Amino acid sequence: MRPILHHYPNSPFAEKIRTLLGFKKIPWTSVLIPVIMPKPDVVALTGGHRRTPILQQGADIYCDTALITRVLEDLAPEPTVFPESSAGLAPILAQWADATLFGTAIPYTMQPAGFAYAMAGQPPEVQKAFMADRMAFRGALPRLRVPEATEALKVYLGEFETLLAKGQPWLLGPEASIADFSVYHPLWFVARGGPPAAILEDYPRLRAWRERIAAIGHGEFDRMESGAAVALAAASTPKPLDPADFQDTHGLAFGTPVTIAAIDYGCDPVAGEFVISRADEIGLRRVDPRAGTVVVHFPRIGFEIRKVEAA
Ligand SMILES: N[C@@H](CCC(=O)N[C@@H](CS)C(=O)NCC(=O)O)C(=O)O
Numbered sequence: 516m517r518p519i520l521h522h523y524p525n526s527p528f529a530e531k532i533r534t535l536l537g538f539k540k541i542p543w544t545s546v547l548i549p550v551i552m553p554k555p556d557v558v559a560l561t562g563g564h565r566r567t568p569i570l571q572q573g574a575d576i577y578c579d580t581a582l583i584t585r586v587l588e589d590l591a592p593e594p595t596v597f598p599e600s601s602a603g604l605a606p607i608l609a610q611w612a613d614a615t616l617f618g619t620a621i622p623y624t625m626q627p628a629g630f631a632y633a634m635a636g637q638p639p640e641v642q643k644a645f646m647a648d649r650m651a652f653r654g655a656l657p658r659l660r661v662p663e664a665t666e667a668l669k670v671y672l673g674e675f676e677t678l679l680a681k682g683q684p685w686l687l688g689p690e691a692s693i694a695d696f697s698v699y700h701p702l703w704f705v706a707r708g709g710p711p712a713a714i715l716e717d718y719p720r721l722r723a724w725r726e727r728i729a730a731i732g733h734g735e736f737d738r739m740e741s742g743a744a745v746a747l748a749a750a751s752t753p754k755p756l757d758p759a760d761f762q763d764t765h766g767l768a769f770g771t772p773v774t775i776a777a778i779d780y781g782c783d784p785v786a787g788e789f790v791i792s793r794a795d796e797i798g799l800r801r802v803d804p805r806a807g808t809v810v811v812h813f814p815r816i817g818f819e820i821r822k823v824e825a826a
Contacts, residue, residue, distance in 0.1 A: 519544040519744055522568040528580050529568040531700040537734035539591040545736045546744045551648035556741035559805045562785040573751030574809045582814040598690035605692035612697035620701035623664035624708035632709025656780040672718050679720035699728045749807040762792045772823040775813055
């Protein structure tokens, strides 16, 4: 069965996964979701997690692109995005890009000229609703101011240009790696951001690299409505779980009621029974009135597990 990506066109993290699907030539199903809350069909699947994108395989729901990348790597090991030549380094650079580069590119691009460009033609109430949604979404996460974001971005762009000046086609050498996809998506957002995109003009090697990645495309996909995806989850059974594969990292036994939540932003907790605890993945099983029994998977890094105390 094709994996289902729940996403919207302008999401950088969704672009990372769409491009990975194209790179790995995995046929997929596209479900378009709202850009702001409410997202009733997303929440039926995840139990509260609202970040974009999520990947669905039947009644298994995968949150966060770090984990989604691993799922796609299992589905199509070749071409790999974890090649030997950059093993160890690529995932760490990818994590830096997903956090720091993204956290620089977004406030830079959404400076007043970029925000006006992005919102052109939208009525004031839509603009206000978007700002209020993202303010609540960010919570206490500090946001770079435009001058700091601009200067930091120039430093980073210079470093990427230096890496590519070594003559290698990809950031970390002769083979593409997850680092390329994670550095790409924040720059993709800058590039389509209107006037602020001018910052990219002085970096010719980086431009050629961006064009190479853009040329990968999104592969072959069909479409589904989000309600049909919820019904599909309800009609499916989650993949079998192996309690022997469960590592006790928190003093919590298999099946303990817990919540799992992101620790940086978009921290809405998801409640269920703690059923996956591996080196790089955690997850819980929950029963949803519409989606039925689903298993919601998260990467280990960036999420916290809390025991639900009996009332
Ligand atoms: N670490 C997360 C970050 C995801 C993220 O920040 N996504 C943005 C969109 S690019 C988001 O959720 N924005 C709010 C929303 O879509 O509701 C991942 O890798 O998936």
